[in-house]
Amino acid sequence: MVGGGTGIAPIHSIVRHIAAGNRHPNDVSVFYGARTAEELHALSALRSLSYRHDWLNVPAVVEGGARRPAMQLGRLPDIVIRYGAWSDFEVVLSGSPGMLRATVNAMLTAGTARERIHFDPFTID
Numbered sequence: 001m002v003g004g005g006t007g008i009a010p011i012h013s014i015v016r017h018i019a020a021g022n023r024h025p026n027d028v029s030v031f032y033g034a035r036t037a038e039e040l041h042a043l044s045a046l047r048s049l050s051y052r053h054d055w056l057n058v059p060a061v062v063e064g065g066a067r068r069p070a071m072q073l074g075r076l077p078d079i080v081i082r083y084g085a086w087s088d089f090e091v092v093l094s095g096s097p098g099m100l101r102a103t104v105n106a107m108l109t110a111g112t113a114r115e116r117i118h119f120d121p122f123t124i125d
Contacts, residue, residue: 002031002103004082004095008042011094015056019049029057029064029083033099034077036065059083077106093119 003011034040036109050056060071072079
């Protein structure tokens with residue numbers, strides 16, 4: 001899962017739902033990114049879940065500013081594909097239209113099948 005800025009809210013909800021259930025997946029990664037560390041409002045809650053559930057990994061990514069420990073510096077799409085093409089995973093994205101476009105493009109270029117990438121598209125009426 002990839003959440004940018006306030007787009008982390010639905011992903012956080014999905015992760016809480018999974019954690020509350022009886023069946024847990026083998027591996028879930030939540031890449032959480034923002035422009036600065038101060039904008040990662042849900043990071044402590046997500047990391048708390050990851051400490052209680054060994055199936056959950058929460059890499060944090062910031063584009064600039066002061067970086068805290070265990071945060072990666074860079075663009076969210078670049079960091080996500082640095083971990084691989086995710087070809088064996090279902091991918092859920094949530095964030096701004098620009099982040100969605102950049103992440104989908106990066107993942108397709110890395111080899112992720114389009115049918116494995118899920119997001120709510122933004123439309124303008």
